[in-house]
Amino acid sequence: MSPGVRRGIVVWGGYAAVLAVAPLVFHRGFALSLLCQMGIVIIFSLSYNMLLGQTGLLSFGHAVYYGMGALITIHALNLVQHGWKFPVTLMPLVGGAAGLAFGVVFGYVTTRRAGTTFAMISLGIGEMMAACSLMFPGFFGGEAGISGNRSAGGPFLGITYGPQIQVYYLVAAWLLLSTAAMYALSRTPLGRMANAVRDNPERAQFVGYDPQHVRFMMVALSGFFAGIAGGLAALNYEIVTAESLSASTSGMVLLATYLGGIGFFAGPIAGAIVVTLMQTALGSVTNAWPFYFGAMFLATVLFVPGGLASIALLHKRLWDARLLRRAMAVYAALAIPAALALGCGVLLVEMAYNASDESRAAFRVMGHVVDTTATASWIAATSSFLAAIAACAFTWRAVSPRWAGIGAALAGDRDP
């Protein structure tokens, strides 16, 4: 067995094993529905990266394919309720077909140009479809949405999709299949030419390929996978609202994908997990979660354009070069001032949020009451935040030569 094959078995086997075991560890209702949501967002983000990372197409309207996949699936589910014989297990394929169909139609219109033109047209189409969903509530469901019943098909081998755990394994199976399919696709002639068109559409023409056609096929195929994610969402939530094809959903998938890292196949997986966790977990703790979300995205774009995946890759290389211990020493030095700065920053944001709501003008932090009506607490919070930032800058100045040294050692290690 070649090392490549062995590595493939380890990676894919590990992926399947994690998917199989996850609900045994996180088995409570809340955690289980979180896992389902994660799986759906992972498929959606991977499909988005077929455009952004692989083909170089920045789309602001990817939710169109996801939302239409979800809508058609919920309508199909209601047909099943009325006697249509179609297995619910294969229902995500209906969503996929819908995503593919809309991908073919809109892909044909949007792919003449890449870059700004494509981004603008995708935004326009997204707005158009979102407007449709409010104009034709009969089909699109409007604000209230369209509901369905995922158990409509009746039991098959004891599977009814009533219990959440059965839905989880349905999501997991489609996730595994879709991930494998999208990975395989990235390594086919079309997948490689998508990379070529991303890098240099003009040159692609002069080796015989029509860049527009390559982009068109990638939009259509990524629409297919987004549609599968939408179909799963319809089964999972049993309701599809106008929000699923709105600009905010398009924005969410862009953020998740970019945060994870568009230059790596697995990047969007990490991004989707983090974003889902932040949305759900952070959302239950603080109303200010979109603010933290935005701040995190901003920090990624500014400081880690390669996303979470590039951070992971850097540390693997540090590990391989036996430099990880030195890097850890730098992190340790920075840890306390960074944690202080973060803590004070969060405190300020929370104070600002709570100050706008009179009933919560005073709140408790670690047993202490913070009164947002008192000027003193603002002065204290602001000055500690500034002091912590200064401590960060000071520490960074002290350790940055060591960090540069690690970088140099890593570069030297790489170019023998």
Place this chain on the structure above:
Amino acid sequence: MTAALELSGVQKRFGATEIVRGVDLRVEQGERHALIGPNGAGKSVLFHLISARYPITAGRIALNGETITGRKPHEINRRGLSRSFQVTNLFHRLTVFENLRCAVLWSLGYRYCFWRRVEKLADANDRAREIVERIGLAARADVPAGILSYAEQRALEIGITIAGGASVILLDEPTAGMSRTETEAAVALIRRVTEGRTLLIVEHDMSVVFGLADRISVLVYGRIVATGTPGEIRANEKVREAYLGAEAAHA
């Protein structure tokens, strides 16, 4: 015998400015034809017209007897014409090997296939590997094209151009910006890889032109003023006056 490439009455205007003013040019099958002329004569523009990067204003271009006027670049490439660029034009984030594999895919008939893995396409991999060897970049095969040295990028540029097996090759200043030794290596490479094909080359380096070309055409202000063997061109009064003379005066 039909010409590999035939231009008749080709014109190009940008707004009111006429850059190419009625070019007639015949490149025979299997010959190495050089296009020379002073800066701004329209040599690169003529290349862009032949390869359809720009549309022509008037005239007709035929490739192996078939009119290609009005066709798109990828259609012309599929009919057997391949070109390089004066400014290096690569897939900069892909490795050297990937660049070449992308360049052979269409010619081997894989089109927009998304159900076969590229690693398993034996013919594409063999052909790409063979070209990596031929252009002398075997040791750099796994390096992203964007971080190659300038001379290596120029070699890869030629590699991509010839990879698809096109019968007519257009090279736009392949040795521009190279040192003496690099130029000699590049000329040897061009000689090797264009064996048995038709070559049209734009070049400023006269030693390269006179050493490589079977025939030379001289383009001055958007018109061909002379075509002939290197000996004939050297002896041509009009050429001396319009081009070599001017060049000598500069020197």
